[in-house]
Amino acid sequence: MEHRRSFPDVLAGGIFVLIGGAFVVGSLGYELGTPLRMGPGAFPLLVGALVAALGLAIVVKGLVAGEMIDFGTIPWRAVAVITLALMFFGFTVRGLGFVPTSAVTALLTTLASKHVRPLTAVVVAAGLTVASTLIFVVGLQLRIPLWGPWLGF
Amino acid sequence: MDLLENLALGLSTALLLQNVLWCFVGVLLGTMVGVLPGIGPTATVAMLLPITFSFEPVTALIMLAGIYYGAQYGGSTTAILINLPGESSAAVTALDGHEMARQGRAGAALATAAIGSFIAGTVATVVLAVAAPPLARVALQFGPAEYFALVLFGLIVSIALARGTALKALAMIFLGVLLGTVGQDIYTGTPRFTFDQRELYGGIDFVSVAVGMFGVAEILRNLENEQTRTAIVDKVRNLWPTREDRRRIVAPILRGTGLGAALGVLPGGGHVLASFTSYAVEKRISKRPQEFGHGAIEGVAGPESANNAAAQTSFIPLLTLGLPAHPVMALMIGAFIVHGITPGPNVITDEPALFWGLIASMWIGNVLLVLLNLPLIGMWVRMLRIPYQVLFPMIILFASIGTYSLGFNAYDVYAIVLFGLLGYILIKCGCEPAPLLLGFVLGPLLEENLRRALIISRGDATVFLTRPISAVLLALSVAALALSVLPAIRKRREQVFTEDE
Numbered sequence: 001m002e003h004r005r006s007f008p009d010v011l012a013g014g015i016f017v018l019i020g021g022a023f024v025v026g027s028l029g030y031e032l033g034t035p036l037r038m039g040p041g042a043f044p045l046l047v048g049a050l051v052a053a054l055g056l057a058i059v060v061k062g063l064v065a066g067e068m069i070d071f072g073t074i075p076w077r078a079v080a081v082i083t084l085a086l087m088f089f090g091f092t093v094r095g096l097g098f099v100p101t102s103a104v105t106a107l108l109t110t111l112a113s114k115h116v117r118p119l120t121a122v123v124v125a126a127g128l129t130v131a132s133t134l135i136f137v138v139g140l141q142l143r144i145p146l147w148g149p150w151l152g153f
Numbered sequence: 154m155d156l157l158e159n160l161a162l163g164l165s166t167a168l169l170l171q172n173v174l175w176c177f178v179g180v181l182l183g184t185m186v187g188v189l190p191g192i193g194p195t196a197t198v199a200m201l202l203p204i205t206f207s208f209e210p211v212t213a214l215i216m217l218a219g220i221y222y223g224a225q226y227g228g229s230t231t232a233i234l235i236n237l238p239g240e241s242s243a244a245v246t247a248l249d250g251h252e253m254a255r256q257g258r259a260g261a262a263l264a265t266a267a268i269g270s271f272i273a274g275t276v277a278t279v280v281l282a283v284a285a286p287p288l289a290r291v292a293l294q295f296g297p298a299e300y301f302a303l304v305l306f307g308l309i310v311s312i313a314l315a316r317g318t319a320l321k322a323l324a325m326i327f328l329g330v331l332l333g334t335v336g337q338d339i340y341t342g343t344p345r346f347t348f349d350q351r352e353l354y355g356g357i358d359f360v361s362v363a364v365g366m367f368g369v370a371e372i373l374r375n376l377e378n379e380q381t382r383t384a385i386v387d388k389v390r391n392l393w394p395t396r397e398d399r400r401r402i403v404a405p406i407l408r409g410t411g412l413g414a415a416l417g418v419l420p421g422g423g424h425v426l427a428s429f430t431s432y433a434v435e436k437r438i439s440k441r442p443q444e445f446g447h448g449a450i451e452g453v454a455g456p457e458s459a460n461n462a463a464a465q466t467s468f469i470p471l472l473t474l475g476l477p478a479h480p481v482m483a484l485m486i487g488a489f490i491v492h493g494i495t496p497g498p499n500v501i502t503d504e505p506a507l508f509w510g511l512i513a514s515m516w517i518g519n520v521l522l523v524l525l526n527l528p529l530i531g532m533w534v535r536m537l538r539i540p541y542q543v544l545f546p547m548i549i550l551f552a553s554i555g556t557y558s559l560g561f562n563a564y565d566v567y568a569i570v571l572f573g574l575l576g577y578i579l580i581k582c583g584c585e586p587a588p589l590l591l592g593f594v595l596g597p598l599l600e601e602n603l604r605r606a607l608i609i610s611r612g613d614a615t616v617f618l619t620r621p622i623s624a625v626l627l628a629l630s631v632a633a634l635a636l637s638v639l640p641a642i643r644k645r646r647e648q649v650f651t652e653d654e
Binding site: 015016044055074082087091094110132136144 | 204207318320321323324327328330331334338340341343345346369372373376377378541542543545546547549550551553554557558561563564565566567569570573574575577578579581582583584596600603604607608611612614
């Protein structure tokens with residue numbers, strides 16, 4: 001434990017500084033107003049500065065007396081696949097319609113697990129598509145077309 | 154008798170067929186997600202929120218509340234049977250409950266948990282019914298300065314109860330507040346931080362934040378090291394506790410109920426604190442402290458009652474002040490607003506049927522939970538065999554459908570990705586997601602009341618200190634902050650949370 005330097009602390013602090021700072025810069029572009037009539041920029045400026053300051057404190061603390069946290073591994077495959085699946089859903093649900101979008105999203109998601117077998121993936125995806133169609137479209141009357149305009153319907 | 158009349162009104166609402174039905178669906182789903190590891194009540198409520206928009210407001214709230222307290226219930230089942238607390242508050246139950254199960258007394262432990270929870274739930278519902286109206290009357294006197302101080306107080310207290318370092322919890326709260334400022338400014342209508350995207354004018358949807366932080370981030374954490382869960386559980390026999398057991402659990406149940414009902418009101422995790430405190434109390438006053446950790450039935454009865462009582466009374470701040478004590482309550486605020494009801498002291502007078510109906514439904518929900526849990530325990534045990542490979546694609550798919558159906562806005566789905574990744578990294582760095590969500594929901598309230606108070610006082614910032622209630626609340630916030638930052642006390646707090654874990 002040399003210096004008790006903690007990577008997670010520095011990373012977390014860095015994220016807070018970055019986001020807080022971005023909001024501070026952004027809010028300077030809006031009217032700040034006076035204390036009597038605070039403009040739209042005043043409150044985000046205040047809170048943004050506070051977040052950045054807290055982030056800085058966390059970084060400093062992480063360098064001298066950090067919290068020992070086991071950061072562990074990052075499941076890159078799962079991160080990539082789940083991101084892709086969700087983006088796909090948002091991007092195509094209007095165009096492809098409920099059924100194809102759900103099927104592809106579910107199939108993609110099953111691939112996030114390292115131990116997935118192709119047959120299991122297909123079965124799970126098919127089952128989930130049928131189940132969600134029954135629950136959301138048939139049962140709860142969600143107004144999303146089953147087949148979208150991109151498919152020529 | 155006002156109280157009886159009100160409760161009668163509540164019961165007549167809660168006993169409508171559709172309300173009982175959805176209450177049942179709520180507690181069923183709640184028990185399910187409580188049993189299943191990897192998905193909690195917050196993500197579930199967030200995903201299901203959109204589908205409740207078409208319900209009657211009272212029905213929607215009854216179901217969402219059912220998910221919340223049902224999950225507390227289900228969490229203890231897995232804690233006892235496989236030493237895997239489905240909910241953080243059930244962690245203590247696992248200590249003695251699982252030990253009892255290993256000694257072949259799983260049935261007695263489960264029954265104790267169920268009976269304790271039921272008694273606690275019943276008493277706490279009455280506490281809620283008695284305490285809420287006077288509090289709401291007090292809250293009606295509150296001006297913007299008081300509300301600002303109250304919201305700040307609530308946020309600060311929530312960090313005193315959160316795990317992890319106070320500094321990070323504080324940063325998470327204000328990060329949440331900051332994210333809450335995205336969208337049109339309430340007073341001038343100026344769009345803020347929207348990058349000229351019309352879809353962002355309404356702000357970031359809290360459902361996306363909750364689903365991302367509690368759903369997606371949790372899945373990523375579970376996929377870090379995949380193991381096949383082995384749930385080898387014997388058939389549960391001898392459900393009924395012996396006469397000796399029954400004698401031993403009465404006092405712990407009552408003490409746990411009292412503790413839980415009192416601590417549940419605190420924002421940010423009163424139910425976790427309540428179950429830990431109750432365990433510590435029982436251990437201290439027991440004549441047989443050496444039995445604790447080796448299957449003492451008091452160690453199940455006390456914490457289980459405390460946690461369930463707290464789950465009920467944590468509705469008090471929501472229903473009287475409009476302040477959420479838990480991320481699930483924060484989502485319920487959203488449910489109120491969608492139905493055109495402003496959560497706060499006015500609900501009780503403007504919507505008496507809704508207010509009392511919700512309270513009465515909690516009692517009905519507790520009855521349903523006992524019926525669901527004791528005879529059907531075998532079914533819940535079998536649910537543990539569902540492989541995670543089926544579970545997590547289901548969560549992701551339902552999350553995207555649920556979020557998209559909020560406003561048929563693809564940006565809400567993209568936001569899940571963003572908050573899922575952000576939440577995942579921050580959680581890995583030791584930051585708790587709950588304070589961020591509370592900050593996100595309460596942030597706009599904080600800003601609105603701050604600015605309104607300053608307009609009323611003509612820009613004089615001392616208004617927060619010259620008005621007595623606001624001054625007291627601010628002083629309490631400073632005290633709570635000092636308490637959670639001071640090292641000596643923090644060490645004690647960590648002890649409370651990590652004891653015997």
